[in-house]
Amino acid sequence: MKDKYDVIVVGAGPAGSSVATTASKAGLDVLLIEKRQEIGDPVRCAEGADKKGIKRHIKPDPRWIAAEVKGSRIFAPDGTKLQISEELFGAEVGYVLERKIFDRALAEQAVSSGAEVIVKTSATGLIRKNKQVTGIHARSIGESVDIKAKIVVGADGVESKVGRFAGINTTLAPKDIETCAQFLVSGIEVDEYCQFYLGNNIAPGGYAWVFPKGRGIANVGIGVLGSRSDKGMPVKLLSNFVKHHFPTGKIIEMVLGAVPASGPIEKTIADGFMLAGDSAHQSDPLTGGGILNALDAGVMAGTVAASCIEKDDVSEKALMEYERQWRETIGKKISKALVVKEKLVTLTDEQFNTLAHSIKGKCDSTMGVFDIVRALFRANPKLLWEFRNLIK
Amino acid sequence: MTVTVNRYKCGYCGACVSVCPMAALELVETWIEINNSCNDCNTCVNICPIGAIESVKE
Ligand SMILES: Cc1cc2nc3c(=O)[nH]c(=O)nc-3n(C[C@H](O)[C@H](O)[C@H](O)COP(=O)(O)OP(=O)(O)OC[C@H]3O[C@@H](n4cnc5c(N)ncnc54)[C@H](O)[C@@H]3O)c2cc1C
Ligand code: SF4
Ligand code: SF4
Numbered sequence: 507m508k509d510k511y512d513v514i515v516v517g518a519g520p521a522g523s524s525v526a527t528t529a530s531k532a533g534l535d536v537l538l539i540e541k542r543q544e545i546g547d548p549v550r551c552a553e554g555a556d557k558k559g560i561k562r563h564i565k566p567d568p569r570w571i572a573a574e575v576k577g578s579r580i581f582a583p584d585g586t587k588l589q590i591s592e593e594l595f596g597a598e599v600g601y602v603l604e605r606k607i608f609d610r611a612l613a614e615q616a617v618s619s620g621a622e623v624i625v626k627t628s629a630t631g632l633i634r635k636n637k638q639v640t641g642i643h644a645r646s647i648g649e650s651v652d653i654k655a656k657i658v659v660g661a662d663g664v665e666s667k668v669g670r671f672a673g674i675n676t677t678l679a680p681k682d683i684e685t686c687a688q689f690l691v692s693g694i695e696v697d698e699y700c701q702f703y704l705g706n707n708i709a710p711g712g713y714a715w716v717f718p719k720g721r722g723i724a725n726v727g728i729g730v731l732g733s734r735s736d737k738g739m740p741v742k743l744l745s746n747f748v749k750h751h752f753p754t755g756k757i758i759e760m761v762l763g764a765v766p767a768s769g770p771i772e773k774t775i776a777d778g779f780m781l782a783g784d785s786a787h788q789s790d791p792l793t794g795g796g797i798l799n800a801l802d803a804g805v806m807a808g809t810v811a812a813s814c815i816e817k818d819d820v821s822e823k824a825l826m827e828y829e830r831q832w833r834e835t836i837g838k839k840i841s842k843a844l845v846v847k848e849k850l851v852t853l854t855d856e857q858f859n860t861l862a863h864s865i866k867g868k869c870d871s872t873m874g875v876f877d878i879v880r881a882l883f884r885a886n887p888k889l890l891w892e893f894r895n896l897i898k
Numbered sequence: 899m900t901v902t903v904n905r906y907k908c909g910y911c912g913a914c915v916s917v918c919p920m921a922a923l924e925l926v927e928t929w930i931e932i933n934n935s936c937n938d939c940n941t942c943v944n945i946c947p948i949g950a951i952e953s954v955k956e
Contacts, residue, residue: 542927550911628926665912665925678916680941685913687947730947732917738949762947764913 507624507646507653511537513811514642514655515621516629516668518545520797521783522661523612524563524804525811530620532812537653538613538621539644541628541662546609550664550763551797552688552725553603554700554717559798560601563805564615570608571601573720576698582862583705583855588869590878600700602717602725603797612801632658632671632779638820639672639778657811657820659780661804664764666785672776676785680732682768684712684794687740688727690759694752696724703747704858710734711851712794714747726752727761729794731851767791769844770837775825782807788836792843792850792875799836806831842896846879849892861886899938900954903930907950914942914951 513529515522518540526538553572560566576599580588617623624646631643633652641654660668664683669676696718703714711731718724728744741762748755766787774781782788782803789796810828814820853861864885869878876896883893900922903914912925922936943951 548910626927663912665915667915667921667924670921676916677919677921680917680945683913683917683945685945685947732945735947736944737951738946740947741949760909762909762911762913764911764916764945764947766916 507537507622507651509652510654511535512655512815513537513657513659514539514653515659515661516642517541517660517662517783517785518613518616518623518625519609519661519663519783519800520612521785521800521804522659523609523616524801525659525661525782525808526616526621526623527612527619528805528808529811530616532808534812534815536616536621537655538616538623539627539629539646540613540623540625543626545613545625546606549605549761551605551761552715552717552727552794553605553719554600554795555603555797556600559801560603563801564612566601567611570604570611572604573602573718574698575600575602575700575718578700578702580702580704580862582859583708584859584862586859586862586866588862588866589699590869590873602700602719629662629668629671632668637777639776642668656815657778657780657825659782659807659811660785661782661800662785664766664784666781669781669785672779672781674771674773674776674781676771676781676787678732678766678768678787680735682766682787682791683732683764684729684767685732685735685740685764686727686729686762686794687744688725688761688763689744689748689757690719690723690761691726691748691752691755692723692758694722694724694755696720696722705855707855708747709743714744716751723758725761726755729765731767732764765789765794765796767794767844767847769840770833773829774832775822775829777822778820780807780811780825780828788832788840790840790843792847799840803832803836842876845892845896849890857889861889900932900934900936901938901942901951902954903932904950904952905929907948909948909950911947913945913947917941917945
């Protein structure tokens with residue numbers, strides 16, 4: 507480790523590795539730090555992602571693809587089934603990944619692009635000159651160190667601290683977070699579909715999921731809206747769900763975690779500083795999918811970092827280009843998804859059932875999330891009046 | 899007033915850190931550290947997916 511870099515990236519998840527790869531490829535001197543001693547472990551993810559999206563960022567490798575899926579099924583509280591084959595929930599025609607290996611492969615890609623990676627190293631503060639961020643204070647394998655950089659990128663996930671260090675309030679209100687538990691269940695029958703279960707008794711303000719990982723195993727999990735959760739609720743509800751749906755299944759791994767569901771935050775930049783991925787709340791508030799948005803935002807942040815450093819201007823004003831790019835793309839998508847989420851969390855089980863019945867048999871293999879939203883709105887304009895501006 | 903985390907239960911997921919309005923919590927690899935700015939709002943207690951956090955009433 508040197509004492510000075512062009513860019514320091516904090517956090518080696520998908521967002522951080524993507525920033526580091528992009529910035530290194532553009533010729534910058536990049537340091538990627540990760541607090542954990544093992545990148546990607548423990549997992550905090552259901553591991554579903556759209557194939558096309560993943561291929562934009564890394565060459566598919568059987569080492570990190572657990573299974574391929576053909577589509578999704580959604581179950582209303584009364585059991586009514588909707589089957590969709592494309593572009594739903596980010597898990598359509600998709601992969602179920604092995605994130606422990608996938609995240610490490612992304613970090614390897616950063617390293618082979620020229621970045622330096624250092625693990626068991628945590629950012630504990632920011633160095634500032636006047637208002638400008640000029641580096642980080644860190645704890646590296648127990649030792650305090652200061653490292654300078656022209657730009658610091660926070661990619662430190664849902665528990666982000668560096669955003670707050672930079673004066674950006676990234677605290678999530680309970681209504682803006684899904685708190686989750688997941689078991690890896692083995693010895694069960696799985697096919698090539700991701701399944702989603704809705705209902706206020708199953709997952710208040712969220713949903714339960716079954717993502718197949720092949721060979722009789724699946725990620726079975728539950729997300730509960732933070733404002734409707736109480737002490738330990740996700741694990742309790744998940745245990746009931748697994749007992750009910752997979753009475754003979756054996757639990758071989760447990761995952762806990764949370765995903766931001768706030769929609770776009772006000773600000774993701776400061777002088778010499780950018781935020782990307784979950785730390786910037788760029789995950790989809792409806793589905794909780796955040797891998798692809800993190801990877802995409804990472805490319806934008808890395809590209810803008812390179813052009814700003816080349817022009818020798820890393821002011822907030824210059825970094826605005828990153829803010830503009832992600833709002834135009836990811837921002838628009840997650841704003842729409844937020845409108846749908848905010849409505850769905852108010853529905854009763856009866857209303858969910860009515861909605862499912864209204865489009866049952868009308869879903870086909872070409873429908874994406876917003877095609878379904880459109881079909882639901884057409885069939886239930888009064889109930890879903892809030893969706894009127896989404897369907898253009 | 900403050901909270902305590904049962905580290906035998908905690909799954910070091912960071913959910914509690916993300917909702918704490920006082921930035922009182924920090925996830926250090928596999929455990930949670932609590933500083934003295936906790937205002938006892940109980941948010942983290944309800945967010946923790948496994949119920950590892952207790953509020954301490956003095
Ligand atoms: C239960 C669950 C299921 C999910 N399922 C899906 C899914 O199926 N599909 C999908 O697309 N998304 C899913 N998500 C969301 C997805 O996991 C995240 O959106 C994604 O991991 C975000 O990537 P990131 O790089 O921003 O953050 P992370 O992957 O969280 O990476 C952040 C990294 O920063 C490190 N770090 C934190 N603080 C510091 C510090 N101070 N110094 C150094 N390093 C630090 C952390 O250790 C971590 O490695 C799910 C989330 C949960 C909780
Ligand atoms: S009770 Fe409130 S202030 Fe105290 S640690 Fe928990 S979330 Fe933070
Ligand atoms: S939310 Fe619970 S399990 Fe997760 S880190 Fe905090 S105390 Fe541990």
